[in-house]
Amino acid sequence: MEDKNNDILEEVTGSEYKYGFYTDVEMEQAPKGLTEDTIRFISAKKNEPEFMLNIRLKAFRHWQTLKEPRWAHVQYPPIDYQDIIYYSAPLKKPKLESLNEVDPELLETFEKLGIPLEEQKMLAGVAVDAVMDSVSVATTFRSTLAEKGVIFCSFSEAVQEYPELIKKYMGTVVPYTDNFFAALNTAVFSDGSFVFIPKGVKCPLELSTYFRINAANTGQFERTLIVAEEGSYVSYMEGCTAPIRDENQLHAAIVEIIAHKDAEVKYSTVQNWWPGDKEGKGGVYNFVTKRGICEGENSKISWTQVETGSAITWKYPSLILRGDNSTGEFYSVAVTNNHQQADTGTKMIHLGKNTRSTIISKGISAGFSNNSYRGLVKTTRKAENARNFSQCDSLLLGDKCGAHTFPYIEVGNRSSIVEHEATTSKISEDQLFYCLQRGIDMESAIGLIVNGYAKEVLSKLPMEFAVEAQKLLSISLEGSVG
Amino acid sequence: MLSIKDLSVSINGKTILDGFNLEVKAGEVHAIMGPNGTGKSTLASVIAGRDMFDVDRGEITYRGQNLLEMAPEIRAREGIFLGFQYPVEIPGVSMASFMRTAINEKRKHLGLEPMSGAEFLKLMEEKKKLVEIHSKLTNRSVNEGFSGGEKKKNEIFQMALLEPRLAILDETDSGLDIDALKVVANGVNKLRSPENATIIITHYQRLLDFIIPDYVHVLFDGRIVKSGDKSLALELESKGYEWVKKEANMAAAH
Numbered sequence: 001m002e003d004k005n006n007d008i009l010e011e012v013t014g015s016e017y018k019y020g021f022y023t024d025v026e027m028e029q030a031p032k033g034l035t036e037d038t039i040r041f042i043s044a045k046k047n048e049p050e051f052m053l054n055i056r057l058k059a060f061r062h063w064q065t066l067k068e069p070r071w072a073h074v075q076y077p078p079i080d081y082q083d084i085i086y087y088s089a090p091l092k093k094p095k096l097e098s099l100n101e102v103d104p105e106l107l108e109t110f111e112k113l114g115i116p117l118e119e120q121k122m123l124a125g126v127a128v129d130a131v132m133d134s135v136s137v138a139t140t141f142r143s144t145l146a147e148k149g150v151i152f153c154s155f156s157e158a159v160q161e162y163p164e165l166i167k168k169y170m171g172t173v174v175p176y177t178d179n180f181f182a183a184l185n186t187a188v189f190s191d192g193s194f195v196f197i198p199k200g201v202k203c204p205l206e207l208s209t210y211f212r213i214n215a216a217n218t219g220q221f222e223r224t225l226i227v228a229e230e231g232s233y234v235s236y237m238e239g240c241t242a243p244i245r246d247e248n249q250l251h252a253a254i255v256e257i258i259a260h261k262d263a264e265v266k267y268s269t270v271q272n273w274w275p276g277d278k279e280g281k282g283g284v285y286n287f288v289t290k291r292g293i294c295e296g297e298n299s300k301i302s303w304t305q306v307e308t309g310s311a312i313t314w315k316y317p318s319l320i321l322r323g324d325n326s327t328g329e330f331y332s333v334a335v336t337n338n339h340q341q342a343d344t345g346t347k348m349i350h351l352g353k354n355t356r357s358t359i360i361s362k363g364i365s366a367g368f369s370n371n372s373y374r375g376l377v378k379t380t381r382k383a384e385n386a387r388n389f390s391q392c393d394s395l396l397l398g399d400k401c402g403a404h405t406f407p408y409i410e411v412g413n414r415s416s417i418v419e420h421e422a423t424t425s426k427i428s429e430d431q432l433f434y435c436l437q438r439g440i441d442m443e444s445a446i447g448l449i450v451n452g453y454a455k456e457v458l459s460k461l462p463m464e465f466a467v468e469a470q471k472l473l474s475i476s477l478e479g480s481v482g
Numbered sequence: 483m484l485s486i487k488d489l490s491v492s493i494n495g496k497t498i499l500d501g502f503n504l505e506v507k508a509g510e511v512h513a514i515m516g517p518n519g520t521g522k523s524t525l526a527s528v529i530a531g532r533d534m535f536d537v538d539r540g541e542i543t544y545r546g547q548n549l550l551e552m553a554p555e556i557r558a559r560e561g562i563f564l565g566f567q568y569p570v571e572i573p574g575v576s577m578a579s580f581m582r583t584a585i586n587e588k589r590k591h592l593g594l595e596p597m598s599g600a601e602f603l604k605l606m607e608e609k610k611k612l613v614e615i616h617s618k619l620t621n622r623s624v625n626e627g628f629s630g631g632e633k634k635k636n637e638i639f640q641m642a643l644l645e646p647r648l649a650i651l652d653e654t655d656s657g658l659d660i661d662a663l664k665v666v667a668n669g670v671n672k673l674r675s676p677e678n679a680t681i682i683i684t685h686y687q688r689l690l691d692f693i694i695p696d697y698v699h700v701l702f703d704g705r706i707v708k709s710g711d712k713s714l715a716l717e718l719e720s721k722g723y724e725w726v727k728k729e730a731n732m733a734a735a736h
Contacts, residue, residue, distance in 0.1 A: 452574025
């Protein structure tokens with residue numbers, strides 16, 4: 001009976017990746033491999049000022065002294081960093097006046113992904129800066145944002161147009177010396193987004209960017225920088241899907257967020273990169289450094305993530321709570337299926353007085369996958385009355401997958417209160433049968449139960465994203481039953 | 483509507499139902515009574531299609547079809563409803579979205595368009611009144627934090643929404659106080675019609691004061707040993723199950 005149940009779960013969870021298609025757009029690539037010449041090539045291609053080239057070169061030289069970290073609870077063959085193409089961009093076209101001038105094939109790709117880049121999205125009040133293989137191809141709603149003084153543009157553009165802001169903030173939260181992949185990213189980053197919300201401004205739109213890995217053998221090195229000045233507010237969304245490819249694709253992004261006094265930043269992401277096939281062949285390696293700093297008093301940053309993709313995920317969106325009374329939040333749903341491996345979690349570093357943090361992590365493991373939560377909560381000597389609440393739940397589907405929790409707690413003063421709760425559960429046969437008896441088939445039942453389990457996190461996502469995320473959770477665990 | 487012939491069922495090699503027979507026609511209410519551990523809940527589970535049991539012998543025909551070959555969700559969509567003895571909690575899934583999914587799965591199966599949100603809400607309000615359920619319950623997650631009585635009322639509410647042809651109520655009366663019992667019984671009575679049938683599985687006669695059955699069967703040692711009308715339930719109440727056991731044992735001895 002146990003076996004039978006597992007067979008069913010296996011079938012249900014043995015789903016193929018639904019977004020596996022590949023767009024044939026003309027490409028311009030750097031030669032394979034990584035040398036100073038590659039970096040100069042990238043910098044020249046992007047017509048970068050001297051200071052940026054220097055940052056890249058410094059990072060590259062530092063990277064050469066580092067070894068790839070191996071402490072995460074994941075396993076993969078060695079990566080040959082000389083066998084990767086570090087720059088690839090759709091061929092430059094003259095500046096576009098409207099979306100109609102964008103390559104129709106590219107638009108079709110976005111359509112297939114369900115990215116409503118066009119009218120619907122505009123009506124919905126969302127400005128989209130769509131990044132395809134490193135270069136921005138379309139930007140909308142610029143003017144609405146400009147009126148408020150909000151800057152939302154590609155990172156490359158920001159380097160050209162707002163070099164002072166880039167110089168001031170880039171690398172202040174995640175310096176290139178931080179870790180191996182941060183150094184690599186800083187050396188070769190291709191593009192990304194830059195957001196700047198001036199003092200006192202509540203950003204009138206939800207900002208969203210869609211990233212997409214497309215070219216074969218191309219590492220993707222995005223870089224996002226979000227700066228919220230005093231008393232400002234912004235909600236930023238990012239979503240990813242990638243086409244099926246045979247080779248492993250390396251992705252090492254950096255996200256930096258700075259919140260000044262009384263500012264609030266909400267960062268939401270839905271990540272659905274190709275996880276590899278059922279046998280664990282291929283798939284994206286996602287080694288990401290995301291960190292925010294609550295610089296000023298009463299500032300607040302929250303991370304919300306729904307992770308369903310990638311062969312290997314290595315990602316810890318973290319927060320440094322420096323300002324007194326600042327607040328950090330981390331809400332996460334991580335799904336692993338087939339042979340996926342995820343080692344993900346957060347760090348909450350409490351430096352200021354009365355700082356508060358909340359961690360809600362929901363892991364869902366199916367197939368032969370391994371899902372690890374790794375989190376650090378640290379309160380320093382000066383962080384009086386710091387508070388943290390952590391809740392880590394794991395849900396197992398079948399008996400061949402694994403869920404692991406690695407909580408680290410370091411308390412540096414007597415007035416801090418740190419709470420950690422953890423549960424591990426399985427979808428019970430009773431729950432499944434209850435659904436079946438109401439006429440709901442196995443697939444939908446698992447979808448319902450999993451979405452219910454993840455509800456606490458999904459409800460933190462912006463409305464339209466939440467719907468997408470719900471579908472994604474079901475799709476990720478969907479199979480060929482019936 | 484339902485015809486069970488010579489049904490034998492086991493779990494892990496242990497026989498539970500042994501040569502069980504039952505005929506249920508549209509419009510009828512059957513009560514199945516018996517001491518604990520005689521296979522009452524197993525019968526309910528087998529009809530609903532739970533796969534933890536092995537059917538060793540016999541057949542079940544439902545509306546002319548071989549029921550044992552139908553998947554549990556298909557049985558449900560074809561109109562079989564099981565009111566669970568222990569309804570499970572499904573955290574985070576609202577009653578409304580759960581039932582809307584269930585109704586639309588059924589409609590799809592019958593070749594009907596899915597019900598819109600507005601239609602569904604209207605239907606839900608209507609049925610809430612019918613089974614006297616508090617409006618709050620439907621906003622909560624499925625059975626989560628419900629009291630024993632609320633869970634049972636919720637089963638009747640789901641039955642009202644799904645309008646089954648054949649409802650099997652497994653010990654729906656257990657653990658209910660007299661007021662909750664009346665609510666449950668009222669719900670069942672209101673849903674009674676010449677087109678549908680109900681099987682009430684119960685340990686006590688009490689529920690049958692409120693839902694008058696057409697037939698009462700006594701289950702013992704995996705088969706029906708005595709059948710009658712409502713008076714049999716009363717007789718059982720006064721004489722106890724020992725009486726039936728004795729009779730059954732005597733019959734077996736011959």
